Structures are given as C-alpha cells and as structure tokens.
Amino acid sequence: MPELPEVETIRRQLDPLVRGRTIRRVEIPDPTVAAPWSAARFRRATSGKRIKQLTRRGKYLRFEFEDGDTLVIHLRMTGRLTHLKRRPSGDSRRHLRLLFHLDDGFIAFHDTRRLGKAFLIPAGESRTYWQKLGPEPLGRSFTPARLAKITAGRDRQIKTLLMDQSAIAGIGNIYADEALFDAGIDPRRPAGKLTQSEITRLHASIRKTLKKAIELEGSSIDSYVNARGERGGFQETFQVHRRQGKPCPRCGHVIEKIKVGGRSTYFCPHCQKL
DNA sequence: CAAAGAACCTGGCGGC
DNA sequence: TGCCGCCAGGTTCTTT
Numbered sequence: 001m002p003e004l005p006e007v008e009t010i011r012r013q014l015d016p017l018v019r020g021r022t023i024r025r026v027e028i029p030d031p032t033v034a035a036p037w038s039a040a041r042f043r044r045a046t047s048g049k050r051i052k053q054l055t056r057r058g059k060y061l062r063f064e065f066e067d068g069d070t071l072v073i074h075l076r077m078t079g080r081l082t083h084l085k086r087r088p089s090g091d092s093r094r095h096l097r098l099l100f101h102l103d104d105g106f107i108a109f110h111d112t113r114r115l116g117k118a119f120l121i122p123a124g125e126s127r128t129y130w131q132k133l134g135p136e137p138l139g140r141s142f143t144p145a146r147l148a149k150i151t152a153g154r155d156r157q158i159k160t161l162l163m164d165q166s167a168i169a170g171i172g173n174i175y176a177d178e179a180l181f182d183a184g185i186d187p188r189r190p191a192g193k194l195t196q197s198e199i200t201r202l203h204a205s206i207r208k209t210l211k212k213a214i215e216l217e218g219s220s221i222d223s224y225v226n227a228r229g230e231r232g233g234f235q236e237t238f239q240v241h242r243r244q245g246k247p248c249p250r251c252g253h254v255i256e257k258i259k260v261g262g263r264s265t266y267f268c269p270h271c272q273k274l
Numbered sequence: 275c276a277a278a279g280a281a282c283c284t285g286g287c288g289g290c
Numbered sequence: 291t292g293c294c295g296c297c298a299g300g301t302t303c304t305t306t
Contacts, residue, residue, distance in 0.1 A: 002299065002300090003299065003300090006299080032283095059300080059301095074300085074301080075299095075300090076283095076299090076300050076301070077283085077284095077298070077299060077300055077301095078283090078284080078285095078298085078299085095284090111283095111284095112283085112284060112285070113282090113283045113284045113285080113298090114282090114283050114284070115282065115283060115284090115300070115301080116300095117301090154276090155276080155277080156276080156277065160277085160278090163300090165300090165301080172299055172300070173298095173299055173300085174299060175299095219299075221298085221299065222286090222298070222299075223298095223299085224299070241299095261277090261278080261279095262278080262279070262280095263299095264297085264298085
C-alpha cells in the first residue's frame with residue numbers, strides 16, 4: 001500500500017497523539033513482525049520508552065524515543081497503523097500484529113499479508129542506518145541537478161530507478177507512474193538518456209505529484225487507510241495508474257498496461273515519449 | 275558492480 | 291460451489 005504520501009499522512013496525524021507519551025505495554029499477537037528479534041526482546045526494547053516525536057524517512061515511520069533509540073515501522077504492502085481510543089477486541093483483532101498501549105490510547109499495527117516490519121535502531125547506529133536511502137524527494141537537497149546525478153550514466157529504465165529506494169526515497173509504483181505521465185516520459189526510457197529538459201520536468205513532476213497526494217491524504221486502491229481509519233482521496237485523480245483501456249486525460253489515446261521491472265505499469269504511449 | 279528475477283505472505287478475483 | 295492461477299501499493303536475497 002503505502003508510499004511516501006501515505007506514510008507522511010499517517011505521520012502527520014499520529015505525531016501530535018504520540019508526542020510525550022509513554023509506551024506502557026506492548027502486545028505482539030504475531031511475533032514474526034519483529035523478526036529476527038524475539039517477542040520478548042522487542043517488548044523489552046520498547047516498553048517504558050517515552051516518545052519524543054514521530055518522523056519519516058522514505059516509506060519508514062520512526063518513533064524517536066527520548067533515550068535516543070528509534071522504533072521503526074515499515075508497512076510494506078498491506079500494513080495499517082491506526083490510533084485507537086479503546087483496545088481492539090473480537091473482529092478488529094483480525095490481522096493485528098502489534099498493539100502499543102500508550103498512557104492515553106493505543107497504536108495498532110494491522111497487516112494482512114504479514115510483510116510489514118517493526119524493529120529498533122540503537123541510538124548510536126541511527127546515522128549510518130539511514131545513509132543507505134536516497135534523498136527525500138520533497139527535501140531541499142533534491143534539486144534538478146541532484147536528479148541529473150542520479151540518472152547520469154545509468155542504463156536502467158527510468159521507472160525502475162525512481163522506485164529504487166537507494167536512489168530516491170519514498171516513490172513506489174503509483175507515484176512513479178503518475179510522475180512519469182505528468183513529465184511526458186516513457187517509463188522504459190534508459191535513465192541516462194534523458195535530456196536535461198526532461199530531467200527538469202521529471203523533477204518538478206515528482207514533487208508536484210507527491211505534494212498533491214499528501215494534500216489528498218494518499219491513495220486508497222484497496223487496503224490503505226490513514227491513522228484515523230479513513231481512505232485517501234488521491235486515487236480519484238489518477239491520470240494513468242490502474243486506468244488501462246481508458247482514454248488519456250491529455251490526448252484521449254488509450255492508456256496501456258505493461259510490465260516494467262516486473263511491476264504493472266500504466267502509461268499513455270502517445271504522450272509519453274520513448 | 276549493476277540489473278533482473280525469485281522469494282516472502284495472504285486474500286480477492288476471474289475463469290473453467 | 292470448488293479449485294486454480296494470477297494479481298496486488300514493497301523490500302531483500304540470489305542469480306546473471
């Protein structure tokens with residue numbers, strides 16, 4: 001489910017609710033979420049900790065504790081993180097993987113496909129851990145020149161590169177498709193062969209698309225909901241993603257669905273130049 | 275080293 | 291109705 005806009009939406013909603021709160025107790029109905037750590041070790045490392053703030057890096061959510069340690073949660077495909085006033089019971093515990101009891105309310109991590117992860121980064125190791133990720137596309141360091149550096153000399157298809165988290169952090173299948181359409185670039189283009197003006201356009205399209213998606217609180221195709229359990233709104237504005245067979249909103253040509261890097265890819269063969 | 279492909283999971287859907 | 295294969299917003303490990 002969640003790419004940068006969805007994770008950022010959850011962060012914005014949750015941050016004011018968890019700031020200064022203490023994790024009183026942790027329930028771990030499915031210990032694989034904390035693997036390779038045991039449930040006991042995970043519980044010991046998180047309970048009693050006071051949360052300083054909630055931050056995001058790429059698609060990772062970070063509960064920063066006052067002692068310097070960080071609890072990291074990655075939702076992968078179907079993870080959901082919600083704030084609850086009451087402890088879930090019965091049907092609402094289906095697919096529940098983690099439940100944090102705060103001094104006021106609960107943070108629940110549900111995950112149908114069980115691909116999501118929760119883990120801890122000790123105070124000293126934080127800096128090096130996040131170095132593996134590329135720049136934040138909405139950050140100051142992500143300039144057209146920076147994007148040009150990322151694409152230079154690369155033989156890879158541009159869409160695959162955009163989704164490579166070590167190149168740029170936070171873009172997934174939805175926003176890669178939408179940004180490439182907005183920029184008028186075929187997703188299969190070798191990254192290193194983009195012209196300067198295409199790179200400038202793509203840079204602007206990435207930022208514009210992500211910002212708009214955050215405003216609309218993310219995209220809900222299937223399972224995604226925000227921290228309040230509500231669906232996002234950006235799926236209503238999809239230009240090409242999941243719209244194969246429908247007319248291109250710009251030229252009317254039929255939108256096609258192909259595979260790029262093993263992922264379903266939607267684009268307009270007329271507007272997006274190969 | 276870079277790039278492609280398989281593996282990890284579960285559930286929903288279309289086809290037969 | 292039942293079974294089967296395919297598909298899904300992501301990452302990581304293995305293979306080329």
